[in-house]
Amino acid sequence: MLYFTKWKAALVLLVCAFGVLYAAPNFLPAGTFPTEASYLPGKQVNLGLDLRGGSHMLLEVDTDSVLRERYDALADSIRTELRKEQIRNRPRDATSNGADITILRPEDVEKAREISRSAEPNTELSGEGNNIHVTYNAVARKELIDRAIAQSLEVVRRRVDELGTTEPSIQRQGENRIVVQVPGLDDPSRLRAILGRTAKMNFHLVNNEKTAADARATGLPPGTMILPSADASDQAAGIREYLIDRRIVVSGDNLVDSQPTFNDGRPVVSFRFDAAGGARFGDITSKNAGRGLAIVLDGEVISAPRINEPILGGNGIITGQFSVQEANDLSLLLRAGALPAPMQILEERSVGPGLGQDSVEAGEIAAVLGLVFVVAFMVISYGRFGIYADIALMMNLVLVVAVMSILQATLTLPGIAGIVLTVGMAVDANVLIFERIREERRNGRSIINAIDAGYRSAMSTILDANITTLIAALVLFSFGSGPIKGFAVTLAIGIVTSMFSAIWLTRLMIAGWVKRSRPTELVL
Amino acid sequence: MKPLHLIPDDVNIPFLKFRNLFYIVSLLMVLASAGLFFSKGLNFGIDFRGGILVEIKTDGPADISALRDNLGSLGLGDVSIQEFGAADDVLIQLQRQDGDEKAQMAALAKVTDALGENVTIRRSELVGPKVGDELKEAGVYSVVISLLLIMVYIWFRFEWQFAVASVVALLHDVVITIGFFVITGVQFDLATLAAVLTVAGYSINDTVVVFDRIREYLRKFRKMEIPDLLDLSINSTLSRTTMTSFTTLLALIALFAFGGEAIRGFTLALIFGIVIGTYSSICVASPLLVVLRLKRKIPEAEEGQEAKA
Numbered sequence: 001m002l003y004f005t006k007w008k009a010a011l012v013l014l015v016c017a018f019g020v021l022y023a024a025p026n027f028l029p030a031g032t033f034p035t036e037a038s039y040l041p042g043k044q045v046n047l048g049l050d051l052r053g054g055s056h057m058l059l060e061v062d063t064d065s066v067l068r069e070r071y072d073a074l075a076d077s078i079r080t081e082l083r084k085e086q087i088r089n090r091p092r093d094a095t096s097n098g099a100d101i102t103i104l105r106p107e108d109v110e111k112a113r114e115i116s117r118s119a120e121p122n123t124e125l126s127g128e129g130n131n132i133h134v135t136y137n138a139v140a141r142k143e144l145i146d147r148a149i150a151q152s153l154e155v156v157r158r159r160v161d162e163l164g165t166t167e168p169s170i171q172r173q174g175e176n177r178i179v180v181q182v183p184g185l186d187d188p189s190r191l192r193a194i195l196g197r198t199a200k201m202n203f204h205l206v207n208n209e210k211t212a213a214d215a216r217a218t219g220l221p222p223g224t225m226i227l228p229s230a231d232a233s234d235q236a237a238g239i240r241e242y243l244i245d246r247r248i249v250v251s252g253d254n255l256v257d258s259q260p261t262f263n264d265g266r267p268v269v270s271f272r273f274d275a276a277g278g279a280r281f282g283d284i285t286s287k288n289a290g291r292g293l294a295i296v297l298d299g300e301v302i303s304a305p306r307i308n309e310p311i312l313g314g315n316g317i318i319t320g321q322f323s324v325q326e327a328n329d330l331s332l333l334l335r336a337g338a339l340p341a342p343m344q345i346l347e348e349r350s351v352g353p354g355l356g357q358d359s360v361e362a363g364e365i366a367a368v369l370g371l372v373f374v375v376a377f378m379v380i381s382y383g384r385f386g387i388y389a390d391i392a393l394m395m396n397l398v399l400v401v402a403v404m405s406i407l408q409a410t411l412t413l414p415g416i417a418g419i420v421l422t423v424g425m426a427v428d429a430n431v432l433i434f435e436r437i438r439e440e441r442r443n444g445r446s447i448i449n450a451i452d453a454g455y456r457s458a459m460s461t462i463l464d465a466n467i468t469t470l471i472a473a474l475v476l477f478s479f480g481s482g483p484i485k486g487f488a489v490t491l492a493i494g495i496v497t498s499m500f501s502a503i504w505l506t507r508l509m510i511a512g513w514v515k516r517s518r519p520t521e522l523v524l
Numbered sequence: 525m526k527p528l529h530l531i532p533d534d535v536n537i538p539f540l541k542f543r544n545l546f547y548i549v550s551l552l553m554v555l556a557s558a559g560l561f562f563s564k565g566l567n568f569g570i571d572f573r574g575g576i577l578v579e580i581k582t583d584g585p586a587d588i589s590a591l592r593d594n595l596g597s598l599g600l601g602d603v604s605i606q607e608f609g610a611a612d613d614v615l616i617q618l619q620r621q622d623g624d625e626k627a628q629m630a631a632l633a634k635v636t637d638a639l640g641e642n643v644t645i646r647r648s649e650l651v652g653p654k655v656g657d658e659l660k661e662a663g664v665y666s667v668v669i670s671l672l673l674i675m676v677y678i679w680f681r682f683e684w685q686f687a688v689a690s691v692v693a694l695l696h697d698v699v700i701t702i703g704f705f706v707i708t709g710v711q712f713d714l715a716t717l718a719a720v721l722t723v724a725g726y727s728i729n730d731t732v733v734v735f736d737r738i739r740e741y742l743r744k745f746r747k748m749e750i751p752d753l754l755d756l757s758i759n760s761t762l763s764r765t766t767m768t769s770f771t772t773l774l775a776l777i778a779l780f781a782f783g784g785e786a787i788r789g790f791t792l793a794l795i796f797g798i799v800i801g802t803y804s805s806i807c808v809a810s811p812l813l814v815v816l817r818l819k820r821k822i823p824e825a826e827e828g829q830e831a832k833a
Contacts, residue, residue, distance in 0.1 A: 050786075058655065060625075188648060189636060196629065344625045348632075348650040355579070355646040362784035369782055370775035377771060383527045414715055417787050420779045421722065421794065424772030431771070432733065435764040442533060461736040464681060465729040471673045472725030476718055479666035481659070484718045491722065524527060 004511050012504045016395055022402035045404045048412035048486055051360050053353035054183035055191050058346045059156070063176045064096035066148040066341045067141065074134060075099035078119045087112050098135035106130060145176065148340045153178060156343075158336035159194050177346070188350035190329075198298050198342045199333035201252035203281070204244040206292030206304055212241040223247065230300040232321035242301045244294045249284045250277050258334035260327040261317070267327035269318045271334060278314025286310035297330075298342075363416035370420045371397070378427055382434050383523050388509040389430035392501040396426045399497035400490060409493070412486030422494030428465070429502035432458040438524050447522045448514060455507060462503065466495050530770065531763040539758050540751040543811035550696055550808050557703020564706050569713030570649060572663065574620035574656030576632050579647040580639060585611040594638055600631050609785030613646070625652035663717050667698070670721055674728050682735060685816040690731045693809035697727040701797045708792075715790040723797025726772070730765060730805035737761050738810065742820055750818060754810050762806070769802040 004012075022041045049056050071094040078101060082089050087108040092100040103112045109130050116132050117125045122140035127133035136144065149172055156178060160168045169181040182191060207215075207224050215226060223246045229239055254277025261270050273281055285293070285307050294304040295318055303320045322330065375393065378386035400419060404411060437454030445453060470492060477488035513519070539546075570577050580586075588605055591614065595603045601619050608615035618635065621627040632650050639645070651659070671694060679687040701723055705712050737757040745753060773795060780791040 060654075189633070192629065192633075344652075345629055345650070346625055346652045347655040348648070350645075350648045352644065352646045354581070354644065359784055359786060362782055366779040366781075366783040370778035373774040373778055374771045377774060380528045381530070381767065386527070413784075413787055414718060414790065417779055417783065417790060417794075420775050420783070421772065424775030425726070425768070427771050428729075428768040431764050431767045435761075435767070438533070438763075439760065457740070461733050464732045464736060468674050468677060468728040468732060469722075469725035471677060472670045472721050472728075475666050475670035475673065476721055479662045479669075480718060481662075481714065484714050487715075487718050487722075 004508060009508055012508050015399075015500065016505065019395065019399040019402040022405050023398045026401055026405060041405075043405045043408060045401060046408050046410045047356075047360075048410045048415065048483060049181060049183060049349070049356075050351050050413045050483055051356045051363075051411065051416075052183050053185075053351050053356035054181065055185045055188040055348065055350040057180045057191065057195060057348045058173070059178045059180065059195060059343045060346050061149055061152050061176045061178065061339075062342045062344065063145045063148060066144060067096040067136075068094055069341075070136070070144060071095070071097075071099040071134075074120060074123070074136075075101060078116050078132075078134065081115045081119055082112055085111065085115065087115070098133050100127070101132045101134075103130045103132060149176060149178070151340045152343065155337050155339050156180060156195065159332065160191070162332045162336060163190065163194075178343070184353065185350070186353070188348065192345065192348065193329055194332060195343065196345055197333060198339045199252075199336070200338040201255070201295065201297045201334060202248045203250040203284075204247070204294045204296055205249055205284070205288060206294050207243040207245055208291050210243055212243040215243045216241075227294070227296060227299060227301050229304070230297070230302050230320075231304070234301075234304075242292075242294055242304055244296070244301070249293075250280050252334065252338055254278075254280070255334055258331040260324070260331045263317055263319060266319070267322045267324045268320075269322070269327050269331045269334070271316055271318065271331075273314040275314070278312075281314060281316070282310055282312040285312075302330075359413050359416075363413060363420075367416060367420050367423070370423050374423055374427060378430070382430075384513070385430075385434050385437075385506075385510065385524060388506045388513075389427055389434070389502070391509065392430065392505045393423065393426055395505055396494070396498045396501040397423070399501060400494050403493045403497060404490070409489045410486055411490070412483040414483045415486030415490040418487040418490035419494060422491060422498065425469070426494060426498035426502060429458070429462045429498060430506055432462055432465075433503075433506070434524060437522075441522060441524065447519055450522070451510060451514070455503070459503075462499065466499060470495050529763065530766050533763075535759050535762055536755075537759060537762075538755055539807060540755050540811055540814065543807075543814070546807040546811060550804070553700050553703065554696055557699050557706065560703055560706040561699075566702065566705055566712040567709050569711040569716075570617065570620075570651045570656070571713040572656055572660045574628070574651050574653045576616075576618040576621075576628060576635065576651075577647070577649040578616045578632075578635055578639070578645060579608060580614050580616065580643040581646050582612045582614065582643050586614045588614065591616070595635060598631075598634050598638055600634065609788075613785070620653060620656065625654065628652050659714065663714070666717070666721060667724075670724060671695070671698075674724070678728070678732070678735075682739065683818070685813055685818045686735050686739075688816055689809045689812040690728055690735065692812055693731050693804040694724055694727055696804050696808055697797060697801045698724055700800050701793060704796045704800075705793070710789045710792060713789075715787065716793045719790045719793035719797065722794060723801055726798055727801030727804060730769070730801055731809045733764060734758060734761050734805055734810055738813070746820070751814055754813060758806055758810055765802060765806060769798055772798055 025042050026044050075091050075094055078099065079089060079091060088104040089112065090102045090104060092102060103109045112132060113125060116134055122137050124135050124137050125132065153170060153172060157170050160170060160180060160182060163182065165182050165185055167183055171179050173179045180195065185191060207221065209221055212226050224243055225246050226241050226243055228241050229235065250273065254273045256272055256274045258269060258271040261268055289307050289309065291307055292304045293307050294301045303318050305319065375390045378389050382389065400422065433454050436458045437450050440450035440453045473488045473492040473495065477485055477492065480488055586607065588607065592605050595605065595616065600621065604617040606615050607613065616635065618631060621631045628650050632648065636645065671691065674694065675687055675691045678690050698720060701720055705716065734757060737760055738754060741753050741757050776791055776795050780788060780795060783791060
């Protein structure tokens with residue numbers, strides 16, 4: 001067992017050399033190595049947001065509202081067909097579960113079902129009696145949701161890119177969630193403000209028959225709705241709500257650009273329509289001089305200026321009581337486009353750059369001190385063999401760093417704790433082996449025999465012991481989130497690499513020593 | 525220089541003689557932990573409860589009572605404010621707000637507004653009700669699944685008595701570690717849950733080393749009484765058990781002292797768990813094998829081989 005074939009020894013040394021090579025970039029200034037080829041050394045360990053500072057946000061896209069909107073539209077198109085056949089019907093409020101229509105005359109039901117069935121592909125028809133219930137099938141539903149998520153991802157990416165930070169990561173998670181990670185962000189409230197809004201902007205005419213208060217008292221005229229005002233100057237004037245026409249006169253989809261600017265020294269937001277939007281805008285403003293034009297953002301009227309003259313160039317400004325920041329954010333949101341559905345922030349974790357730096361420093365100090373303690377204690381306990389174990393321990397750390405760099409795994413604060421823990425536990429294999437060698441010596445075996453037996457009998461124990469810890473690490477990895485995953489990663493990598501370094505590397509060193517100095521006495 | 529031996533070479537402690545004492549001590553600790561868990565309960569962090577956490581740095585020592593007045597008047601329920609590692613470092617925690625995720629967001633905005641410009645926000649975390657519930661669920665799953673997998677592995681490698689004894693010892697460690705959290709009031713969050721699972725892995729690791737030795741001696745010493753054999757196995761591995769626990773503790777103490785406030789609870793859990801895990805593998809797991817009536821069961825074919833070794 002103590003005898004090493006040349007190629008085996010070479011292999012062990014080669015692994016160590018590769019470890020050093022791949023770990024090296026972490027200790028040299030960035031860019032020392034050319035990094036064109038991904039398999040070459042040069043990559044550094046990925047620092048998690050808790051160490052480099054930044055924001056993590058978990059968003060959920062309200063897919064129900066996507067479905068509800070689609071079913072609303074589906075019900076509309078079915079009713080248009082029904083009307084052509086003069087089938088009298090009544091819609092019911094669309095839900096995310098399907099479009100519902102009630103047929104008023106029993107003799108029409110059969111025909112209405114026929115029409116509803118063929119109105120759109122990929123739909124399923126059900127419903128009892130004179131009720132018609134139409135849903136998309138599972139494939140179509142999934143496609144709808146996937147498309148909404150893809151669009152949301154795109155919009156979120158455009159918005160985050162506007163913040164101008166480096167390397168933001170935006171990924172879909174599960175069915176309807178999006179994870180946004182923005183390293184090096186100082187102010188998470190900005191990110192919160194721009195991600196938390198749908199930014200659906202539409203232009204509506206303010207109803208000129210009644211005020212909102214009248215409508216509340218005497219009933220809404222057909223085709224109108226009441227929306228709250230979000231304009232501070234309105235509130236000062238005692239206007240809380242507007243009665244506006246339901247019909248969208250120009251949609252925000254027609255916007256091509258928006259910029260923050262100043263008007264009379266006050267921050268405002270300018271916008272520009274595409275050709276179609278510009279034409280419509282010109283048309284509407286020409287025909288409705290004197291009426292109010294409500295600019296509706298996410299269900300609130302942000303401004304409702306009076307149309308004084310036709311606006312023909314397709315350009316306009318929104319004047320509200322904006323701060324500079326709000327004007328910036330609004331124009332950013334309008335440029336990046338509206339989300340297809342509202343989003344909610346389910347979870348947010350932000351770490352300032354100062355704390356991240358402090359954590360890295362604290363982690364380094366703890367790791368170095370832990371290492372010094374363990375190294376010293378191993379030498380005190382096992383003398384020469386302790387030194388071998390210590391060399392293996394250092395090599396193990398190098399290997400952990402190398403593997404993390406190669407896999408581009410993320411190092412988090414708990415991950416550093418995992419490494420420190422590995423320092424303590426990595427020597428376990430050596431402790432097992434050395435204790436066994438001591439025992440075998442006490443039982444009167446020769447030095448070489450004892451070493452041999454020590455390694456051989458400790459082997460299955462080391463394997464059993466490490467596999468059980470590895471199980472816990474793997475479960476942590478699959479269930480944990482963010483920082484905890486980082487802990488599981490370093491723990492798992494540390495366990496695997498420690499088996500190599502503690503078993504093979506120490507054995508190589510001990511074999512070399514035995515061969516060189518043919519010891520007659522073993523101080524252990 | 526003669527190397528240090530933590531445990532004398534000729535150690536021979538009759539652990540099994542005291543096993544009833546160990547059972548009583550362990551049982552009391554387990555019952556106390558379970559009782560405390562159900563009566564007082566864990567101090568769950570926002571990871572599991574949902575809620576808001578903000579860590580701030582103030583210019584000069586923080587005026588905690590002023591902060592308390594300021595934030596307490598916002599009407600956001602219980603606000604916990606404590607110094608965090610340094611006089612100018614303060615940890616603010618809010619309980620989960622009534623309502624949905626939007627309510628949490630609004631509360632966070634209120635807090636940051638109220639804190640004003642004079643403090644630096646070092647960290648802010650917000651866990652909505654939905655995610656909190658999910659994390660709790662995932663936490664329970666991860667504990668149950670790792671315990672099951674470890675048990676299956678031990679079952680696969682050893683006799684059933686070993687599997688049962690090791691899992692009992694493991695549960696013992698996990699329950700008592702949780703009891704430790706209840707008593708100390710250290711916050712229980714995702715990181716401490718990870719620590720508990722690591723303790724589970726470590727504890728089983730320790731136990732397996734002793735069990736490996738017992739299995740070996742079962743083959744080697746045919747005539748020895750089981751209790752004597754267990755004592756011999758524990759004593760033979762005692763030096764290793766203490767050495768490894770000691771080196772791991774050394775590393776953890778460095779982490780506890782210098783690793784920063786953020787992972788202090790996590791490290792504390794690991795330190796406590798490793799002490800209790802070492803105790804259980806020596807004083808609980810192995811003696812349990814007697815209770816479980818471990819017998820020699822060596823197939824005839826293997827007997828011939830073993831005789832030579």
